[in-house]
Every structure is written in structure tokens, then in C-alpha cells.
Amino acid sequence: MTDFDAIVVGSGMSGGWSAKELCERGLKVLVLERGPEIKPDRDYVDQLPPWEEKNLDRISQDEIDKHYFKQYPGVAYAVKESNKHFWVKDDDHPYETVEGTEYDWLRGYHTAGRSIMWSRQSYRMGPQDFTANKEEGVAVDWPVRYDAIKPWYDYVEEFAGIAGNRDGLEQLPDGVYQPGFELTDAEKFFKAKIESAFPGRNVIQARVAHLTDPTDEQRKLGRTNCQARNRCHFGCAFKAYFSSLHATLPAAERTGNMTLLHNAIVQSLEYDPESNRLTGVRIVDAETNEHRFYSSRLVFLNASAIASAMILLQSKSRAFPNGLGNSSDQVGRNLMDHISGAGANGIISGFERQKVFGRRPGGIYIPRYANITENDKPYTRGFGYQGSASPVGNAGGQMAGIGRAFKEAHKNPGPWRISIGAFGEQLPNPNNRVTLHPNRTDKWNNPIALFNVNYGENEHTMLQEANKDAAAMLEAAGCTDINSNSVSLTVPGNRIHEMGSARMGNDPNDSVLNKWCQSHDVPNLFVTDGSFMTSAACQNPSISYMAFTARACDYAMKLMQENII
Amino acid sequence: MKTRREILQGMIVSIGGSSLLAACEGVARITPSPNDSPQFYNPRELALVTKISDLIIPRTDTPGATDVNVSGFLDSLMTEWANADTQQSHHRAIGVIGDQLGWTFLELDRRSAEGELTSLDALAYTERPREYSAYRSLKGLITQAYFASEAGKLLEQEWVAVPGRWDPSVEI
Secondary structure (H helix, E strand, C coil): CCCEEEEEECCCHHHHHHHHHHHHCCCCEEEECCCCCCCHHHHCCCCCCHHHCHHHHCCCHHHHHHHCCCHHHHCCCCCCCCCHHHCCCCCCCCCEECCCCCCCCCCCCCCCHHHHCCCCECCCCCHHHHHHHHHHCCCCCCCCCHHHHHHHHHHHHHHHCCECCCCCCCCCCCCCCECCCCCCHHHHHHHHHHHHHCCCCCCEECCECECCCCCHHHHHCCCCCCCCCCCCECECCCCCECCHHHHHHHHHHCCCCEEEECCEEEEEEEEECCCCEEEEEEEEECCCCCEEEEEEEEEEECCCHHHHHHHHHHCCCCCCCCCCCCCCCCCCCCCECEECCCEEEEEECCCCCEEEECCCCCCEEECCCECCCECCCCCCCCEEEEEEEEECCCCCCCCCCCCHHHHHHCCCCCCEEEEEEEEEECCCCCCCEEEEEEEEECCCCCEEEEEECCCCHHHHHHHHHHHHHHHHHHHHCCCEEEECCCCCCCCCCCCCCCECCCCECCCCCCCCECCCCEECCCCCEEECCHHHCCCCCCCCCHHHHHHHHHHHHHHHHHHHHCCCC | CCCHHHHHHHHHHHCCCHHHHHHHCCCCCCCCCCCCCCCCCCHHHHHHHHHHHHHHCCCCCCCCCCCCCHHHHHHHHHHHHCCHHHHHHHHHHHHHHHHHHCHHHHHCCHHHHHHHHHHHHHHHHHHCCCCCHHHHHHHHHHHHHHHCCHHHHHHHCCCCCCCCCCEEEEEC
């Protein structure tokens, strides 16, 4: 008899889904969260009015140097004085990079993980994303095609709540959507110009995980409409955007089957060679340093692509001297992110007599066209652009004049500026990896992460071209004052879409997981965070992690019912 | 027919901005509790920052920079947020601005001071931006601080805490 039927490691974007799906199927589930509890009444600051923010909501410079020297430069747009408790202190959670390389590991350790700080863009992967590796002879083939995951996208979108438009694009399949956030007139003008000047390119509404027409189930969970406040990085008292905290974990909780344990840092998974099964999970309590063991029939790793890989690498045994489930030597390799740092912005004229009301969560999206509708590119794969057109408004005081005229000029929305920035696909490369640091440990005596990630020629070439394309599109739309600075490729990890460290594949010799996110080596181990991704595509990945997690849980249940695991 | 101010007051009360009513009476402070006794600026620096901020954003039918204590706010910002390098650089910047205006600026009546600052502002935004970067930087901070205040946010920018909806196209 085990302590629990299943253990889920991590309570974030995918861990919440594992908890919900397994609890709803009747399993007694222990969810292990390495950080402290987030209590919205105490910890959310979304209702703090701007004039009550301390120091323009800036974290003090000395504090950044001491505690947030990686997190703040990496994600300054979201790390503020009022919400800094959502981000890890770098001195408490160190990591290193191999000399000559850089990596941004941007994290929040607490209930629901980064699902309370994410940017909520939610695009399905398309059919081409699952076949590209095979067609191009890159890495290994995905063991899954779009048709297999499609019903699971439907399932998770219905529950999570995605606002968007059905645009009928094959490469960016439509999903189950609530009404989207309508484009501004300037964006509609831009859309018409682009779609006419560049047949095969489209400008669509961003698809975001915000409620605009909640279902009965969402209302039962206490969730309500997005209020267009744009305070999402501070939490949401309306529970309007999807997070584990307000959607999947409460759904798991209401079954009565979930035990959620905080401050539980997983150190290793315990393996029994005779049965070839995991027997449970060893943890250290982050506050008391007490070591404990919990047994279970099933383990879902949802600790994030980096942490899950590290847990596997730390779980060494005679049977798995290089880390649990790592007979392929692929654990920790093929680490991918998305690439940004190319784009353009410019003034789009003719809308000076207009302004907007409300602050929507997303703007426009230009789905990938490279190597889909245009096949003349000096690189493989492609990118999408995210952006928006909005009034320039208050330029931070940087306009001429003083006195009444200067003061009142801030009421004018001013000219409109459109801005687009690329999110491109990084190719899998086994040399891009995270390993256990050979001799440095954290304060719980766990090895720290050592990163060695470099971009390849395809990434560099792609972003150069994305920069040129962005400027060309703004020119075609008649924009003026176009800024398209030289490409400044983001540091690996900076897009916070880390993935690929325990890839899926058909062959146990060159992949870690099978098509169900199940370990090839150990049948009662599933990994359903970003680790499983065989390639990165260029879409923001969270909705894909959700869909694959739900599908894996369904499969794991079948195996349990058949007593296979 | 309600006056603009009565309408605004109604709106402010309805969203709990009671302290803003005090702001209209000229006793405003940007919260939370900026330094009433300056800890960063010396008296001459404080006088300069206060005078410049009052000229850049004067009281109109809404509170001005002095009403909301922008200089006290910047004093707090420099004390609590800035590190030693930034503090030194800000002291230097205020010195440069004082030298460019001439410290007798502090003695000038409002109209004369306005004339001097208007001339300097024109140089900073047209002919010699690099030479006047200290002033531009201070102007940016003053403006940010003012529009972060309750009065600046609610009365001037008509900021709404909970819009409740998105309208992409509102005719002005």
C-alpha cells in the first residue's frame, strides 16, 4: 500500500493539470510544491492603486544587485517592488553557465508557479510543427501528429478559457474560444495593408487565456470576466486569467483527493530495479531541512523543463548511473527557448482623433508565414510576431514645453505607434544542455544547474530576416518614423519558454519519453512540463503543455486500471 | 448641471479616492509617506527641484506638482530606491541644472523664472539636447512622479482602476 496513488511534482502550469486530471479520475494525489503558499488575499497586489506604489514600483537598486541580479534584468517589465515576492531571489537559488555562454533562468517558486506571472498568449501548434523534424532530418521525429493532440487542445481550452478569434489558418489551428479583444482601428488598417501587400501573411487578434464569456464551470470556480485592467503580473482578484491557482488546483481540491504540500523540494525519485517501477519521491523541507519520503504508484514530473531534468539527473542508481530514465543520454539535452530581439515600430497616421478605453491583455499576432506560405527563406522554420498599435500618449515627460500646455498635453492620446516583435523557433541541439554542477550545491545540498546553451546559425539568420520583414511590413502599411534597430538576440531562457530536456520520440535509444509523455525506461514515470517537447515550434507553448498533460493523465489512468502500472 | 469638478469628485468618491479631495484643497501628498523632512536634497537642491517642478506642472483646475509634493517624492525615491552611484549622479545633475539656470533663479519671481525655464527647456528639446540631458532627466522624473500621484492619475489622465471592458475605438 502506497502513501498516495500519484505524486505530482510541481503545482504550476502543467502540474495543476496533472493534479486536476488525476484527482478527477479518483486518484489520491500528492502535489509537491517547492515554494511557499500564495494566498491571493495576502499576496496579490493587483488592486494596489498606482499612487500607493512605493518609489514608482521600482525595486531599489541595491536590492536588485543583492537579490534579483538575474530575475530583474531578465524580466524588468514584470518584476516590480510590489510583486517581487512572485520571483525567486537569485542569491537563494543560484545557477551557473559554462564560460562564454549565458542563460536566463527566470522563475517563481510558490503555489501555481509561473502560471500566475505568465503572459497568457495561447496558440496551438500546427500540423507542420509535428512533421518538421522528420522532413528536415533534424533531431528526432515527434511521435505524435496534430490530429492526436487536437481533441486535447479542445478539452483544455474549454476549461482554461481562451479569448480569440477563429481565423481559419491551417498553420495556427483554431480552437475553442471565447470572444476575443477587438483590434484597434489602426490595427485593422495595418491588417488590411499587410494582407493585401503580402498575400499569405495575416494579422490576427492575440489569443489570450482570459475569460470574456465564462462557462458555468468557470463561474463555479469563482472566475469572472477580464476587467481590462492590465494588472495581470500582479495577480488577478477576478480570477479572469488562467492560472493553476484559480482553475486547475481548485478543481483538484474540490474532489477531496488532493493533498498539496508546500516547501517540499524534490531531491530524487526512488527506483526499484526488480519491479522496474518508481516507488516514491524523496524531498527536503525548504524551511526545516527535514528529509521525508512519500510512496506512490505513479509519478508525474511537472517541475519545469530544467528542474524536472535535474531531478532525473539527481536520481542515480545502479540501474541508472547517469540519471533516472536516462538510458538514452538525452535528459537535460536539446534545451530550447524561443528567440526574440527583432522587430520594428513606427507611427501609423490617421487615428489621432481616437483613443481606447480599457487596457486589454493582448494585441495583434502575425502567425508564422516563413516556410509555410513563403518558401524563399535562407533559414528553416519560422517565427510569429506579437505586437499592438496604441496611442503614444505620455512619453514619460520627454516633450518640449512647460506649464499648463505641457501638463494638459498629457491628456492627448497623440499619434499612434505600431510595434511588432518576433518570437522565433530555436532548433533542438543535443549540445545545448543543463547538467548538474560538478561541485556546487545550493543551501539544501542539491547540485545547482549548469547551463551550456548556444544559438546556431539558423537562429541568427532567422532573426536578421525577421527584422527586415518587420520594417518592410511597416513601410508597406505607410508607417513613418520607423525604428528597426539592429537585431539583439535574446539571451537563451529569456523568453521563459524553456523546453526539450526530456524529449519525446519513437526510439528509446534517442529519446526519453514515448508518445504519451511516459518514460521509455520506467513505465510509472510521466514528464509533462516543457521537457517533452521534441521541437519548439514558434508559438507560446503553455497551452500545448496543458493539452499533452491532460492526454498523458488519461493514458496513465488506463494503465493503472489495467494494472500495468 | 454639475461642474466638471463635482463630477470628478463623485467619480473619485465612488472608487474610494477620498484623499484626492484633499488634494484639490492643496494639501496633497503622494503616498506612501514621502519625506516631509528631506533626507536626500540639501535645502538649495530642494528649493530648485520644487521650483522647477511647480513651473513644469503648475496648479490649474487640478493640483500641480507642488500640491502633490513631487519634490518630497523624489527625495524619497533617491533615499530609498537609488544606490550610491545614482544618488551621486542625481546630486551632480541638480548642480548642473542650477548652474545652467543660474542659482539666482531661486530668487526670481514666477514670471521671470518661467521665462528662464522656458528658454532652457527649448534648448534641451531642440538645439542642444545632450548638453541639457540632466534637465531632461529631471523633467522625466518630475512628470512620472506627478502622473503617479492620485491627482495626476485620476484627474489629469482620467485613469480608471477597473475599466470592466475594452473599447478599441473611442472618438475624442
